[in-house]
Amino acid sequence: MSVHIDIAGLRPERVAVVPSPLAELGMALHAMSEPGHHPGLQAWATGVTARLDPHLADRMSEADFLWRTTFSDLFMPFAGVPGRTTLPGGTIAEDLDLLDKLSDEQFVEAALEFTCALSYGAPGPMLLGDPELRRRALELAAARGPRQVRFSQRLLTDPPRIRAWFRQFVEDCDESFYAETWARMGHQLAADARHKTELLRRRGMAEALAAVSPAAMVDAGGTRITVDKLGDGRTSTGDGGLLLVPTSMGWPHLSVLHRYGWQPVLHYPVGSPELASPPSVEQLALRMTALSHPVRMRICRHLARSAYTTSELARAHGMTAPEISRHLGVLKKAGLLTTRRRGRYVLHQLDVTVVARLGSDFLEGILR
Template sequence: MSVHIDITGLRPERVAVVPSPLAELGMALHALSEPAHHPGLQGWVTGVTARLDPHLADRMCEADFLWRTTFSDLFLPCAGLPDRGTLPGGTLAEELDLLDKLSDEQFVDAALEFTCTPGYGSGGPTALSDPEVRRRTLDLAAARGPQQLRFSERLLADPPAIRAWLRQFLRDCDEAFLAEAWSRLRHQLAADARHKTDLLRHKGMAEALAAVSSAITLDEEAARITVDKLGRDDGTATGESGGLLLVPTSLGWPHLMVLYRHGWQPVLHYPVGSPELAAPPNLERLALRMTALSHPVRMRMCRYLARSAYTTSELAQTHGMTAPEISRHLAVLKKAGLVTTRRRGRYVLHQLDVAVVARLGSEFLEGILR
């Protein structure tokens, strides 16, 4: 349940931390389309939506699969340029120029990436070059609905026209709401980028990545970065000539995005500015906890353990089971971190950690949205 990035041969000077106005626009569009993913932005979303031009709001629906379901790689075009070390532009106009430098195949493949293509990061034939992939792409688009099918057909028939449409749409979004938001956020993002860059230079990559997110770890011996995140497959290697880009986002919290498309520079797009209430468990621990609670006997035990502390013998008598059977169920709950124990004289008392169980709902949501 993790995404891996191979950093074999990666030189320290090829690691950069840079904010991106185009990436922040992508996250703004996502927040406007899926406000439930961003409870901390409800005020901003409400304000933008209230003053949004109806025509622009309609246009936001034409290709919302580029930002509603996930975060399209089109919002980080610098990663797709041949040198695999290009940095984001300082302005939206500069980044739109980088978007224009992607080849038609890159543009189409990225635009259809998650919803209409069979794979991601494989580097195989694309819908523009292979008739069979094209047929499969349109079949998948049709399954998503007539709107996505129409967009996909237009994209495959005339990529330059869709490029022009997207460029104008993004410029209109900038004028409508991003420019004002970016004027406030860019200083915070730039400060975070400077902080992470200082950590890279003076403390090393492991400490810098740990500061980016507790979900990111570095195995220096294996030359591999692991991101505790639900993903389809492993990230691609950077190679000696490649780079690694870290892009901070404010509007994107709590999403931790990983770009690992074949032939592109890997990117970690990480949230800043919204501190977590508590460090969430990794996905393996989360799955362990949910599995522990799914057993009907353990659920009945939790009903009692949530109200008071019980000994093993008391639980066995209450549930009509043997003490060893109860002990085995308690062991599962303890391993998942759901039950605490304390000694009272010669008795060992077990009790449910209600605070941990109460967090499971939000932790599950954060885990799958990460």
């Protein structure tokens, strides 16, 4: 499973690495609503929440479906501006001005895309002009509680009102807590953007993407970017551009905006405690499957304590050597074993370091 970006014919000058204050605010709101995803930000989130104006906190709860479980493209409006070459603004105000350039249809669909299961990577019927789609959107919103139903109803019947509400909400967040936060982290993001831009210029797309994340890579022909994620999607730069947007508060989330008709965006984390060379989603699945079998779990109990030969394990578990070999093969293919030869004997041992990482690797894999 992965997201693919077709970059055939993409001109180098159409690739940009630029921070976005509004995109980072989206990640800040997410960290406040889901602190378990971001243990390194829990102190910050607790401090901000404790000082928050009750009215602003209430408005946060009203629209938290925009950032709690997924990240609404409303926080990256530059990608939806016609022409697909617009860069993020340098300030919250500039990003909000770009948001004003989106049509009502773009705004509404970006707000309801995930919670109301709208079409994302392919063209579909226009929500505001399709009564059946509107009915279905409200029906799905009902499953998420009365707050979202009310918000969705207002959004569908009076988009300009909600657009004004959202702009005021962002401005109030900026005044209340975010301006101070952005003043501290904006320099780090700008420095990372300069570094990645230099890599693009001197070393090319492949090395720049490798520096962005081990989960992002370009094919040998330089025509397609593949991002290893627990999901599928496709998009193309076409005659537009490609944006790489760094986030300081976003680890472990590596997001790809691949909305139909919008400029592709790779929203990647920087300055995080990310483990070196995290496994692919496929490798993670192999490891979880390998460890889920009760016999292999018992074998791992032995191998975690010491190195054993196949014959020793067969005797210990009352199984034949070929049966043990098959289980060891599964564990080895998943990268969970180390082997060494001692004379004519081959000793197997569990790689405890890899197994210990599975907890954080699993979390990173499903949140990527």
